[in-house]
Amino acid sequence: MTYTVVSLATLLVSALVGLVVTGKLMRPIGELRNATREITIDDLERRVPDPGTRDDVAALAQNFNRMLERIHEGYAHQRQFMSDVSH
Numbered sequence: 001m002t003y004t005v006v007s008l009a010t011l012l013v014s015a016l017v018g019l020v021v022t023g024k025l026m027r028p029i030g031e032l033r034n035a036t037r038e039i040t041i042d043d044l045e046r047r048v049p050d051p052g053t054r055d056d057v058a059a060l061a062q063n064f065n066r067m068l069e070r071i072h073e074g075y076a077h078q079r080q081f082m083s084d085v086s087h
Contacts, residue, residue, distance in 0.1 A: 028057040036064065044072040 028051040035048040047065045051058050 028053070028061075032057065032061055032064075039068065041075075044068060044075060 039046050048061045
């Protein structure tokens with residue numbers, strides 16, 4: 001009986017610790033997902049917040065921001081070209 005209670009308590013504590021750790025690890029990915037969802041063609045100036053860490057999520061955020069910058073520049077060139085052609 002004692003072994004069963006200790007085993008269940010250990011399992012419960014392990015599960016709770018796992019949930020907390022997983023939540024902390026997944027939070028930056030959720031923030032990245034939310035930020036990318038809000039960016040539209042009319043709002044290419046917006047950038048994904050850098051989580052301030054030195055991991056794959058930070059690298060992904062930085063690469064995404066660089067990609068947005070290239071898209072923004074291309075879109076600006078396209079608008080300038082269309083403006084020049086229309087005159």
